[in-house]
Amino acid sequence: MIDWKKILIPVSAIVILLLLWELLVWVMGWPDYKMASPSDLWPAFLRYQELFWLYGWQTLWRTVVGLGVAVVFGTLLGMIMGLSKVMNDALYPLLVGFNAIPKATVVPVIALMFVGQHDFNTILMAFMISFFPIAVSVAIGLSTLEPEYRDILRSLGASRMTVFWKIALPKTLPEFFGALKVAVTLAFIGTNLVEIITPHGRGLGHLFQSAQTNSDFPLMFAVLLALAALGIVLYYAVVALEYIFAGWAVRTAH
């Protein structure tokens, strides 16, 4: 049985919000070049529909690839830090320092280092901004494994690798997916950052930029909503993966 209440409540909340927005613009009598209203968005979207699909796809795949690299790198880094106290002590301050650098300042640096490599730059930024939470969560998950969990297998002569695959890794999955939900949002921000800041870019960030240059408010807002939609899709894709690979943890939590 579908729980209609579960769908109806959030949908009505969105509808009410849009209505209030429309009403506000109408009451204040704002013209298009000051503030767009929801009823302007759909025409703006239809007018540039092809660009939306093209740029949306670009933003999407660069985010996903950047996140993919972050998952691989972050997991490896987390494993190294989680399994070796020395490496943890050595790498943790470096990581924190790296993470503290505002990524907007890094964009021009990357753009200069890899001139014209737009796809590469975007993926690099998505990766750099998003691997931190993954590395930290995996490191913490591995280093806080209770000794008894290790001992049930170690006492049978199991190798460290076996203990890792059979116990440590699956036990870390809930934390990993918690971090992945943060990371996916960050990677998305990273992608858009590059797309907006660097000239002659592509992706939805670029569409937003050109709309801004032309003071096309309805288009800017349409892009914002498209970005929101894409962000939601990405987030729930992670939730779906979580349900597939760590469903046991989700079920226990409820």
Place this chain on the structure above:
Amino acid sequence: MENLIDIKGVTHAYKTKAGPFPVLRDLNIAIPQHSFCAVVGPSGCGKSTLTRLIAGLMFPDQGEVWLHGELVKSPRKTVGMAFQNPVLLEWRTILQNVILPLEIVAPSMPKAQKEARAKELLALVGLEGFENKRPSELSGGMRQRASLCRALVHKPDIIILDEPFGALDAFTREDLWQTMHQLRAKEPFTALLITHDLRESVYLGDQVVVLSGRPATTQYVMQVDVPGPRPLEMLYEPETVERLAVLRREIQIAQGRAVA
């Protein structure tokens, strides 16, 4: 009878920043095959350290641990362990949890055979019908039963129990004590049980070893020559009461609250 476990003059200290921290000193314990040894001692005296030495997870500074006529130099497949925390894996069903040691010890055993073995044990401890449940769906006592099955599934030479009933309520604990006797009657095993419950040690143990305060040494050994499976009524017999009085006094000495 041959001793399955011989702990001879074991001395051990942890290396800490503040220097060596002596935990065991000239400890001696002998456990014959198929007999049940209960170990009691003050908290923090080194009981868990002892279990890790027997399991081959650590090695003593001095002295020797013999298992089945062999010096323990590494972990071995013939050991089963259970702890106060049942440490079941939430992403596995109860059945898959019990099978876990077989995956390490007998990777080539057919799946059906592994499952049959696990089911047989689960039925023995009264967990029939719970094979496909998740650990979180079971009560604390049931989880501990499953944990015992996991410790026994690969028919180890010795099972090492580190306060497995310590966190259970009194009624559940007595149930599990009886289950231990039933298990032993069905398939004999050698066991070393760490406990802080004197009644438990007398009810389950063929011998009760009292460890002194840290660094722990063998302070007192009591033989409990009552054949199993023992009825729960044994706990109220005058002989048991006497034994408990002796043990209580020994513990007080171990704690430094009474003099020998």
